[in-house]
Amino acid sequence: MATGNMTAVVFGGSGFLGRHLVRRLGKSGAVVRVPSRHPTRLAYLRTAGVVGQIVPELIGTYDDEELGATIQGADIVINLIGILAENRRNSFQRIHASLPGRIAAAAAAAGVKHLVHVSALGADAHSLSAYAKSKAAGEDAVRAAFPQATIVRPSIVFGPEDKFFNRFAGMSLISPVLPLIGGGHTRFQPVYVGDVADGIMAALASPDSAGKVYEFGGPATYSFRELMELMLAEIGIQRLLAPVPWGLARLQARLAEFLPGPPLTRDQVELLKQDNVLSGSAPSLSDLGIQPTALELILPTFLDRFRKGGRTGLQRTYP
Numbered sequence: 001m002a003t004g005n006m007t008a009v010v011f012g013g014s015g016f017l018g019r020h021l022v023r024r025l026g027k028s029g030a031v032v033r034v035p036s037r038h039p040t041r042l043a044y045l046r047t048a049g050v051v052g053q054i055v056p057e058l059i060g061t062y063d064d065e066e067l068g069a070t071i072q073g074a075d076i077v078i079n080l081i082g083i084l085a086e087n088r089r090n091s092f093q094r095i096h097a098s099l100p101g102r103i104a105a106a107a108a109a110a111g112v113k114h115l116v117h118v119s120a121l122g123a124d125a126h127s128l129s130a131y132a133k134s135k136a137a138g139e140d141a142v143r144a145a146f147p148q149a150t151i152v153r154p155s156i157v158f159g160p161e162d163k164f165f166n167r168f169a170g171m172s173l174i175s176p177v178l179p180l181i182g183g184g185h186t187r188f189q190p191v192y193v194g195d196v197a198d199g200i201m202a203a204l205a206s207p208d209s210a211g212k213v214y215e216f217g218g219p220a221t222y223s224f225r226e227l228m229e230l231m232l233a234e235i236g237i238q239r240l241l242a243p244v245p246w247g248l249a250r251l252q253a254r255l256a257e258f259l260p261g262p263p264l265t266r267d268q269v270e271l272l273k274q275d276n277v278l279s280g281s282a283p284s285l286s287d288l289g290i291q292p293t294a295l296e297l298i299l300p301t302f303l304d305r306f307r308k309g310g311r312t313g314l315q316r317t318y319p
Contacts, residue, residue, distance in 0.1 A: 007073060009078070010078045012079065014045065020196075033070070036058070037059065074112055100142045103115075122274060139151055165231055176240060182246050190227070215278045217277060219294055
């Protein structure tokens with residue numbers, strides 16, 4: 001299905017992945033509506049298309065009536081909304097389990113041609129992690145309301161402004177030690193944000209993607225320790241990588257949860273006990289004609305600002 005001359009509604013379009021996807025939809029010729037509680041803050045997205053092509057729209061409570069009105073007239077609906085930790089306003093149950101099903105139901109009622117729901121690698125109804133369980137519940141709700149929906153499960157998504165490498169690179173500027181939870185043995189298959197966006201576009205163009213679940217990962221797997229070593233080598237800093245036993249990590253996370261925007265939660269510790277790599281039993285980027293980009297090719301393009309005298313030319317003082 002070509003996306004040109006179609007209307008797409010992208011929930012979560014202002015986020016890290018959303019910005020890349022909106023640009024691609026704009027280049028394809030689609031009209032893109034981006035619902036947000038703060039649409040005036042999304043003016044920068046308008047440059048992803050010609051005048052009037054990218055349209056930030058106000059949505060307040062995300063109740064069923066609002067969702068129906070927002071989706072009305074759309075050919076494509078894409079849901080990218082997700083959180084890494086719960087807070088007073090947003091729970092995993094509300095954001096990951098309930099909302100996707102209600103978006104899918106509204107899309108079905110509006111006669112939407114294609115729904116793409118972005119979940120997460122590791123979604124598992126039997127997991128001890130509330131995050132993983134809620135992701136699985138959201139997938140089930142989407143399939144129940146819109147059986148032909150395409151579901152995408154990416155591993156860690158990296159690239160400019162990501163919340164993984166940028167976070168740990170920033171930590172390395174102020175701390176002489178980086179923790180390796182559980183010893184740093186958990187394995188990941190990081191996938192480039194541009195590849196994820198391209199994969200979604202390819203799924204939209206392929207009638208065969210309807211009703212399928214795709215797993216998106218990069219071309220190689222790494223332990224958490226190896227990812228930290230790659231990051232530190234790229235920015236030219238030496239730091240102590242200190243293994244933290246699971247029990248101690250859980251205790252530290254329990255204390256950290258009292259902080260605003262906690263750096264670690266007990267649920268995240270639980271999630272780290274499972275590898276985050278492709279199962280090999282689901283179609284992947286290669287099945288959509290996309291060759292995943294190597295992590296080593298992309299890291300230098302956005303971590304240079306953390307180097308001494310890097311992109312900004314500023315000389316940093318390292319502890």
